[in-house]
Amino acid sequence: MARDPRHDVLFEPLRIGPKTLKNRFYQVPHCTGFGVQKPRSQARYRATKAEGGWAGVCTEYCAVSPESDETPFISARLWDDGDLRALALMCEEVHEHDALAGVELHHSGVHCPRREYRLPALAPSQLASDYLLVTPKAMEKEDIRRVQADWGTAAGRAREAGFDIVYVYGAHSYLPMQFLSPFYNRRTDEYGGSLENRARFWLELLEITREAVDGECVVASRIAVEALGPAGVEIDDALAFVRLADHLVDLWDVNVGSALEWSKDSGPSKFFPQGHQLGWTGRVREATAKPIVGVGRLTDPDRMAEIVSSGVWDVVGAARPSIADPFLPRKVEEGRLDEIRECIGCNICIPKADPGGNIGCTQNATAGEEFRRGWHPERFEPAENRDRDVLVVGAGPAGMECAIVLGKRGFRRVHLVEAEEKIGGIMRWIPQLPGRGEWGRVLDWRAIQLAKLPNVEVIAGARLSAAAVREYGAELVVIATGAYWSPTGVNRVTHEPLAGADASLAHVLTPEQVMLEGKRPPGKRVAVYDCDGYFLGPDLTEKLALEGYRVELVTPFEELAPFTHETLEQALLRRRLHEAGVRLHRGVALDSVEGGRDEVGERFELAADALVLVTQRISDEALYLELEAGGEALRAEGIEALYRIGDCVAPQLIADAIFDGHRLAREIDAETPAVPLPWRRERPLPEAVSADA
Ligand code: SF4
Numbered sequence: 212m213a214r215d216p217r218h219d220v221l222f223e224p225l226r227i228g229p230k231t232l233k234n235r236f237y238q239v240p241h242c243t244g245f246g247v248q249k250p251r252s253q254a255r256y257r258a259t260k261a262e263g264g265w266a267g268v269c270t271e272y273c274a275v276s277p278e279s280d281e282t283p284f285i286s287a288r289l290w291d292d293g294d295l296r297a298l299a300l301m302c303e304e305v306h307e308h309d310a311l312a313g314v315e316l317h318h319s320g321v322h323c324p325r326r327e328y329r330l331p332a333l334a335p336s337q338l339a340s341d342y343l344l345v346t347p348k349a350m351e352k353e354d355i356r357r358v359q360a361d362w363g364t365a366a367g368r369a370r371e372a373g374f375d376i377v378y379v380y381g382a383h384s385y386l387p388m389q390f391l392s393p394f395y396n397r398r399t400d401e402y403g404g405s406l407e408n409r410a411r412f413w414l415e416l417l418e419i420t421r422e423a424v425d426g427e428c429v430v431a432s433r434i435a436v437e438a439l440g441p442a443g444v445e446i447d448d449a450l451a452f453v454r455l456a457d458h459l460v461d462l463w464d465v466n467v468g469s470a471l472e473w474s475k476d477s478g479p480s481k482f483f484p485q486g487h488q489l490g491w492t493g494r495v496r497e498a499t500a501k502p503i504v505g506v507g508r509l510t511d512p513d514r515m516a517e518i519v520s521s522g523v524w525d526v527v528g529a530a531r532p533s534i535a536d537p538f539l540p541r542k543v544e545e546g547r548l549d550e551i552r553e554c555i556g557c558n559i560c561i562p563k564a565d566p567g568g569n570i571g572c573t574q575n576a577t578a579g580e581e582f583r584r585g586w587h588p589e590r591f592e593p594a595e596n597r598d599r600d601v602l603v604v605g606a607g608p609a610g611m612e613c614a615i616v617l618g619k620r621g622f623r624r625v626h627l628v629e630a631e632e633k634i635g636g637i638m639r640w641i642p643q644l645p646g647r648g649e650w651g652r653v654l655d656w657r658a659i660q661l662a663k664l665p666n667v668e669v670i671a672g673a674r675l676s677a678a679a680v681r682e683y684g685a686e687l688v689v690i691a692t693g694a695y696w697s698p699t700g701v702n703r704v705t706h707e708p709l710a711g712a713d714a715s716l717a718h719v720l721t722p723e724q725v726m727l728e729g730k731r732p733p734g735k736r737v738a739v740y741d742c743d744g745y746f747l748g749p750d751l752t753e754k755l756a757l758e759g760y761r762v763e764l765v766t767p768f769e770e771l772a773p774f775t776h777e778t779l780e781q782a783l784l785r786r787r788l789h790e791a792g793v794r795l796h797r798g799v800a801l802d803s804v805e806g807g808r809d810e811v812g813e814r815f816e817l818a819a820d821a822l823v824l825v826t827q828r829i830s831d832e833a834l835y836l837e838l839e840a841g842g843e844a845l846r847a848e849g850i851e852a853l854y855r856i857g858d859c860v861a862p863q864l865i866a867d868a869i870f871d872g873h874r875l876a877r878e879i880d881a882e883t884p885a886v887p888l889p890w891r892r893e894r895p896l897p898e899a900v901s902a903d904a
Pocket residue numbers: 530531532534535553554555556557558559560561571572573574575
């Protein structure tokens with residue numbers, strides 16, 4: 212297919228300093244969990260994006276010295292020549308695909324955990340971090356000179372490693388921004404006070420970086436042009452800084468937010484639409500004629516083309532859209548728009564990468580698996596046993612993903628059979644929750660790909676019994692029947708049902724009953740009991756509040772939905788529920804539908820007309836267990852193997868259920884497909900001691 216001429220502007224080359232970007236797609240720095248500890252994973256992960264058409268591909272933040280030790284978070288590092296060699300691998304692989312490699316040189320300043328380094332953090336002034344439990348040393352002049360010298364050395368190593376783009380990273384309220392922002396900088400010397408003085412440290416870093424790369428590399432700088440809070444600068448000061456620094460910068464990488472307000476940058480889709488940063492980053496053109504790259508979870512090429520044509524940005528930056536689809540630019544170029552696997556803005560990639568140690572993605576099961584498992588997002592090996600027919604029972608996220616990969620691996624016939632009238636499993640109703648519409652892309656993308664595969668047939672509205680599965684005629688059977696929310700309130704606190712909880716009663720409801728069956732509380736006062744700790748409890752609460760119920764959320768956790776901290780949604784959810792008039796009861800463990808105990812052991816009771824149970828899910832494994840128990844009967848019907856995947860094995864994140872379905876299909880011709888093949892591990896060997904040690 213040919214490219215839509217409307218998107219031509221996205222494929223115009225762009226000169227940036229001494230280099231040329233071959234098009235306008237650019238993977239901005241983002242974490243992976245690889246750093247320099249997993250150099251081959253780092254290299255293959257970034258190179259896959261380069262292969263997919265991104266013209267520039269960057270590392271995550273890359274500490275210039277041990278004083279900016281991010282442990283327990285995982286950053287890249289250029290502390291010594293060993294780090295240089297580790298990152299040189301990435302440059303080599305990225306260059307094979309005609310893309311530029313960028314490195315985001317970094318110093319955390321006050322926001323530095325230093326679990327390895329152990330000595331004090333540094334900052335312009337001795338003011339405690341608003342982000343971590345750190346009180347820093349106020350930098351003396353010699354500290355400033357040392358950090359700047361380390362920066363210059365790291366920039367020199369970056370050039371030697373083969374990087375084309377070297378950053379001075381000042382966004383997310385890290386050290387250069389800490390000097391620029393009066394919130395952090397109370398100095399009275401030439402580095403504090405006026406804007407010119409507060410800008411001095413950053414300007415000197417830019418000069419040092421330019422000197423170190425000696426005209427061979429692009430000098431980029433990343434700046435949050437509006438902190439949207441106190442921890443940075445407001446747009447007018449940011450524009451003034453851009454004017455001051457413009458002669459030293461070849462590429463401006465612009466965003467918003469701060470370390471504490473990172474959610475304003477990597478905005479979850481529930482709260483932020485695509486392109487939400489443009490109101491601020493779109494103003495940077497007022498201060499510079501240099502190339503600008505901006506971000507905003509953009510996946511729509513029409514919107515991208517519109518932004519570039521308007522001139523506010525020259526380059527479309529992406530972290531999450533490039534994780535969800537490393538081949539997005541190629542697909543735009545080849546007019547394969549319906550194959551773009553669009554990011555859903557769930558932010559599960561954040562806990563997977565950092566501190567998880569291996570990036571993962573809801574939409575893209577291959578993210579982070581490029582080296583260690585050898586998975587390519589667009590290439591699938593023909594299966595050894597593809598002359599078999601496969602029956603996949605259950606068309607939820609795991610079943611759909613499994614059927615797609617089996618189809619791409621060339622199986623003779625793949626039947627994906629769903630009991631309900633519509634495919635999608637939980638994705639039939641999760642996108643109906645307030646603000647979760649973009650999550651519907653999990654189903655939409657898979658439905659489109661399934662329809663394209665001639666060897667895959669989707670059959671909905673057919674509930675198969677064990678006998679029907681046995682007689683179906685497939686040699687390989689995969690059960691993907693999902694999970695359901697406990698109708699009796701079995702929960703993490705007591706490991707028992709709640710006394711009196713029975714979802715067949717009018718006043719006890721499960722999430723599925725609310726979302727799929729339209730069951731509603733018999734009165735206006737509703738309690739939601741959330742033992743899950745992720746998005747569903749708050750979302751159901753919000754939904755019912757929007758429908759006019761007086762909702763109170765009860766949770767045994769010390770705070771609302773603690774896992775949503777990791778997806779950057781927690782503070783936003785809290786605010787949203789507060790606005791909806793929801794009362795929150797934390798640290799309360801119910802033992803019955805009547806009440807329970809609060810955190811100090813006092814009796815807790817709530818006057819409500821109904822209780823919604825978001826306690827725990829239970830695998831829907833009856834079909835699998837019945838089939839599995841009849842091993843002989845399976846063989847008699849010609850079934851060679853029976854597997855189960857996704858929530859049917861154990862209730863899990865959507866990302867993990869999809870991964871499970873993908874993995875089985877990738878390895879279904881291995882010796883024991885039910886057990887994952889070992890992956891290639893990267894580990895330091897005894898002789899691999901730092902070059903400077
Ligand atoms: Fe997007 Fe979610 Fe994938 Fe992150 S995990 S890239 S937010 S789909």
